[in-house]
Amino acid sequence: MTATFELRETDGAARVGRLETAHGAVETPAFMPVGTAATVKAMRPADVAATGAQIILANTYHLMLRPGAERVAALGGLHRFMDWPGPILTDSGGFQVMSLAKLREIDAKGVTFRSHLDGARYELTPERSVEIQRLLDADISMVLDECTPYPATPDEARRSMELSLAWAQRSKEAFAARPGYGLFGIVQGSVYPELRRACAEALTAIGFDGYAVGGLAVGEGQATMFEMLDATVPLLPADRPRYLMGVGKPADLLGAIRRGIDLFDCVLPTRSGRTTQAFTRRGTVNLRNARHLDDPRPLDEGCGCTACTRFSRAYLHHLARAGEILGPMLLTEHNLRYYADLMAGARRAIGERRFEVFAGGVAEAEARGDIPAM
Ligand SMILES: [Zn+2]
Numbered sequence: 001m002t003a004t005f006e007l008r009e010t011d012g013a014a015r016v017g018r019l020e021t022a023h024g025a026v027e028t029p030a031f032m033p034v035g036t037a038a039t040v041k042a043m044r045p046a047d048v049a050a051t052g053a054q055i056i057l058a059n060t061y062h063l064m065l066r067p068g069a070e071r072v073a074a075l076g077g078l079h080r081f082m083d084w085p086g087p088i089l090t091d092s093g094g095f096q097v098m099s100l101a102k103l104r105e106i107d108a109k110g111v112t113f114r115s116h117l118d119g120a121r122y123e124l125t126p127e128r129s130v131e132i133q134r135l136l137d138a139d140i141s142m143v144l145d146e147c148t149p150y151p152a153t154p155d156e157a158r159r160s161m162e163l164s165l166a167w168a169q170r171s172k173e174a175f176a177a178r179p180g181y182g183l184f185g186i187v188q189g190s191v192y193p194e195l196r197r198a199c200a201e202a203l204t205a206i207g208f209d210g211y212a213v214g215g216l217a218v219g220e221g222q223a224t225m226f227e228m229l230d231a232t233v234p235l236l237p238a239d240r241p242r243y244l245m246g247v248g249k250p251a252d253l254l255g256a257i258r259r260g261i262d263l264f265d266c267v268l269p270t271r272s273g274r275t276t277q278a279f280t281r282r283g284t285v286n287l288r289n290a291r292h293l294d295d296p297r298p299l300d301e302g303c304g305c306t307a308c309t310r311f312s313r314a315y316l317h318h319l320a321r322a323g324e325i326l327g328p329m330l331l332t333e334h335n336l337r338y339y340a341d342l343m344a345g346a347r348r349a350i351g352e353r354r355f356e357v358f359a360g361g362v363a364e365a366e367a368r369g370d371i372p373a374m
Contacts, residue, residue, distance in 0.1 A: 002178070002180070002209045003021045003022075003140060003180055003182030004020045005018070005019050005240055005241045006018045010350070011350040011354070011355040012258065012356075013234075013260040014029075014257050014355045015028070015260055015262060015350065016028065016029070016350045016351055017262055019210075019262075019263075020180070021087040021140065022179065022181055023139050026054045026087055027054065027347060029253075030054060030262070030263055030264070030343055031053070031264045031265070031269075031340060032057045033056050033265075033269070034057050034059075034266065035084070036062050037062045038058055038078060039082060040270060040336075041270055042270070042273065045084045049084075049086065051305070052337065052341065052343075053340055054086060054087065055086060055139075055140075055263075056086070056088055056089075057090070057265040058078060058088055058090050059091055059093070060093035060132055060133060061096035061097055061101070063090075064093060064122070065117055069135040070135060072135060072136055072137075073136070077136065078090075079137060088138050089138060089243075090133045090141060091142050092129045092143060092144040092186075093132070094111070094145050095147045095246075097124060098147055098149075100116045101122075106163075108163070108166070110128070110144070111123075111125075124144065125170075126143065126170040127174040129171065130144075130171050130174040140181075140182050140183075140210065141181070141183050141184070142184050142212065143167060143183065145214060146160050146164050146167075147214055147215050148160040148188050148189075148215045150215070150219050151191075151219075154192055154195070156190075157188075158195055161188045165199060171183065182208075182209030183208055183209055184208055184209060184210040184211060185203035186212045186213070187200050187211060187232050188214055189215070189228075190215060191220050193227065193228065196232045197231055197232065199232075200232050200236055204236065210240050210242065211237070211242050211243070212244070212245050212263075213228070214245045216245070217248050217252070222255065226255055229244070229256060233260045233261065241262045242262050243261070243263035244263070244264055246265065247264055247266055248266050250339075250342055251363065251366070253339075254342075254359045257346050257355070258355065269332070269335035269338065272284075272335055273333075273336075274328040276288045276320040276327065276331065277335075278334055278338075279334075279335050279339070280300035281302045281338075282300070282365060282366065282368055282369060282370050283366045283368075283369050283370060287316045287319075287331065292314060293314060294374065295314050295373070295374050297312065297313055297371070297374075298312065299311075299313055303334060303338065304337070305333050305337040307330040307331060307333060
């Protein structure tokens with residue numbers, strides 16, 4: 001058996017499920033903090049787990065370049081290397097080859113590129129990507145795909161989607177089924193519903209342990225993103241997890257859960273934590289703002305994180321202004337806690353068949369904006 005998914009509750013198209021992997025279970029809907037270079041920046045692994053996160057994402061592109069997949073394997077795999085005992089999902093490397101690497105060339109075989117670190121030449125094929133993810137010991141591996149650039153004409157989008165489909169087939173053939181390990185396919189097709197549908201059907205025919213929707217949140221806007229989910233998600237098997245890649249803002253997550261998505265990743269909560277931006281029940285708050293200078297109140301009184309239970313807005317503001325390392329640490333923890341709480345709230349609400357009331361309440365509180373300045 002591979003990684004297994006049990007669908008437990010539904011409320012409309014929204015779902016609660018449980019993904020079982022070799023390194024533990026994930027209650028879905030779930031948000032995966034991004035641990036690009038085998039670390040969730042500014043966080044100790046145990047503190048990431050304490051926020052409520054049950055699975056993290058690591059980036060194949062970064063880890064294949066430094067420290068190298070074979071080295072991580074020799075050191076006991078990624079879980080041991082970074083001291084994260086829980087489930088790990090790795091991306092295929094394709095997206096970051098396109099966005100970070102130099103002198104990249106794509107052909108039917110795969111992609112060759114030069115490292116953005118030292119210019120060394122690498123080749124990434126569907127087979128090599130699957131091998132790297134196995135060496136890293138990822139519980140969930142992703143097929144190599146081409147994240148279609150946006151915007152793309154219908155012809156460009158079709159050619160790109162068909163290349164990704166051929167690579168998905170080869171990834172499936174290269175993937176060695178092991179208990180607790182899974183391989184996910186990725187639906188591409190840009191902003192064209194008919195291409196998205198064709199891709200979803202072709203991937204389902206190949207058969208994967210889960211299905212991701214990729215190539216969204218690249219500038220098309222939320223309405224188009226939701227339209228693509230409406231075209232795609234109903235075609236995916238109900239008994240497999242569904243993952244919306246690289247998304248996003250809290251409202252994006254709730255809209256995607258409403259459409260049947262189970263898994264998310266995004267750098268937004270961690271990156272924002274390092275740039276003094278906090279996600280709260282009353283919307284985003286910038287701790288650099290002078291309105292917090294004398295404010296003894298917690299950042300978010302509904303939050304149980306360290307920043308909110310032990311420190312004032314005035315202190316968090318001081319850390320931000322002074323450029324202290326503790327600032328990013330506390331705000332990253334807070335933001336991950338906010339995202340984990342949002343997912344836990346969604347799971348509870350779906351279980352009680354009141355997801356729409358929950359989502360409406362979150363939107364309403366966010367729309368009220370931050371508490372008035374003192
Ligand atoms: Zn907090």
